[in-house]
Amino acid sequence: MSSKIRLGILGGGSNSLIGVVHRIASSMFDKYQLVGGIFNSNHKDNLGFAKSIGLPSNRVYSDLDILVTEELKLSKEKRIQVVSVLTPNFLHYSMAKKLIENGFHVICEKPLTTTYAEAKDLFNAAEKANIIFAVTYTYTGYPMVRQMREMILNGVIGKVQKIDAQYYQGWINPIIHDVEKRKNTWRLNPEKSGISCCIGDIGTHAFNMLEYVSGVTIESILADLNHVYEDNVMDIDGTVLLRGTNKVKGVICASQIATGEENDFQVKIYGDKAGLKWEQENPNYLYLMEEGKPIQTLKPGHEYNSAISLDGTKLPPGHPEGIFDAMGNIYKGVARAINNEEYNVGEFPNLLEGLRGMNFIEKSVESHKRGNVWVSIE
Missing domain, CATH: 3.30.360.10 (Dihydrodipicolinate Reductase; domain 2)
Incomplete structure (x- = not known):
């Protein structure tokens, strides 16, 4: 089994520039393997994009709740370990909070959230969960x-x-x-x-x-x-x-x-x-x-x-x-x-x-x- 870190991505599909940057960046140094995610809000487009980059459809999900539920059914040796959040700003908080609460490490685009109160809540939650959380001030x-x-x-x-x-x-x-x-x-x-x-x-x-x-x-x-x-x-x-x-x-x-x-x-x-x-x-x-x-x-x-x-x-x-x-x-x-x-x-x-x-x-x-x-x- 690969020793690479299993990566999931939220957003960054279709013609997204930031999606390309993150996918290429994660492939450098042979540290990560992209295994699944949600790349587009429209699931048909989501599946089509995943296919275009060579991902199997069984780990391309229609929403975050399903991603978390299905990934947690897998053994620790197979499930996604870290998720990159590349969606528009207003989705960062809810997505990152859900990921933290379920034990996933997070790499998030900036700005971190849309309010300081949300950011402070994420900070406290991440400290409590003892997860790695990076913000991409590139x-x-x-x-x-x-x-x-x-x-x-x-x-x-x-x-x-x-x-x-x-x-x-x-x-x-x-x-x-x-x-x-x-x-x-x-x-x-x-x-x-x-x-x-x-x-x-x-x-x-x-x-x-x-x-x-x-x-x-x-x-x-x-x-x-x-x-x-x-x-x-x-x-x-x-x-x-x-x-x-x-x-x-x-x-x-x-x-x-x-x-x-x-x-x-x-x-x-x-x-x-x-x-x-x-x-x-x-x-x-x-x-x-x-x-x-x-x-x-x-x-x-x-x-x-x-x-x-x-x-x-x-x-x-x-x-x-x-x-x-x-x-x-x-x-x-x-x-x-x-x-x-x-x-x-x-x-x-x-x-x-x-x-x-x-x-x-x-x-x-x-x-x-x-x-x-x-x-x-x-």
């Missing part, structure tokens, strides 16, 4: 992001004194100016997306990344959000000022109406000795900046990188890796945790990070609605 899987984190932890840039993240996209620009289109986009529907679009979708990536690489805990924020039209209840652009531990200050600028931008995510951490800068669209380059010296460019795969960076590098220097590889590194970290192997705490984003992300989303909206005032992050 960019933390890039080797040079992990290198950035290790360099800061080891004092290369000195005492952190400013944190800065910019995440600009333009995809919603053609939609937001058309009344009918914006009414029919699930990202702009609070019943499916939650209370925030831009901050909930990409701003939370920036929040997580800044804490992940810098070691700073963000303690309070002041947000100024933009809806563009009065009948659009969801933010699609925003600026958030940050105050963190050790009196560190910073800013997150996020937008989905940055016309012409594709996926421009930049992270900059400045210390009293040096600064580090990383750009998602050029992920193989980490820039080290020191006063009076030429900028140094660090790249993955070289011996000067940290153990966690090298562990996440699959190819020799000069061979670009990308988003699939970053997600694959997260799946590898989860596999180590499930298998009770030794792993670095930075190998995958955990449930606490998902919980803090939800708190950040709600507090950003609260700060904006209260007239752009400072509010505390729990």
Whole structure:
């Protein structure tokens, strides 16, 4: 019998980009075997998609209740061990809660839920059940992001004194100016997306990344959000000022109406000795900046990188890796945790990070609605 971790997936079928990313990522390192799931809400489409990727129909289920019931009938050596939740935001909580209560490990897309209260309930339930729960803040899987984190932890840039993240996209620009289109986009529907679009979708990536690489805990924020039209209840652009531990200050600028931008995510951490800068669209380059010296460019795969960076590098220097590889590194970290192997705490984003992300989303909206005032992050 295969020693691979048996994986189930909820969502991510048909033409889903995120579904492709997760399936390819899980296949890296030979740690997982996809054995079943629910890929589409329409069961006929569900079965058709499963067949197209080579899965037998007997473990493709019509709903989550049936999946749980049928899988628990199988022996521990055969049943699904971990389930990836790739559905729209409003389904995350109920699905993850059901999985936790029945002993399945969980890998969940972000944002974790649609409310902080739901996220806190999941956190408590997962702790009680002692299961592994990962939240896919995918960019933390890039080797040079992990290198950035290790360099800061080891004092290369000195005492952190400013944190800065910019995440600009333009995809919603053609939609937001058309009344009918914006009414029919699930990202702009609070019943499916939650209370925030831009901050909930990409701003939370920036929040997580800044804490992940810098070691700073963000303690309070002041947000100024933009809806563009009065009948659009969801933010699609925003600026958030940050105050963190050790009196560190910073800013997150996020937008989905940055016309012409594709996926421009930049992270900059400045210390009293040096600064580090990383750009998602050029992920193989980490820039080290020191006063009076030429900028140094660090790249993955070289011996000067940290153990966690090298562990996440699959190819020799000069061979670009990308988003699939970053997600694959997260799946590898989860596999180590499930298998009770030794792993670095930075190998995958955990449930606490998902919980803090939800708190950040709600507090950003609260700060904006209260007239752009400072509010505390729990």
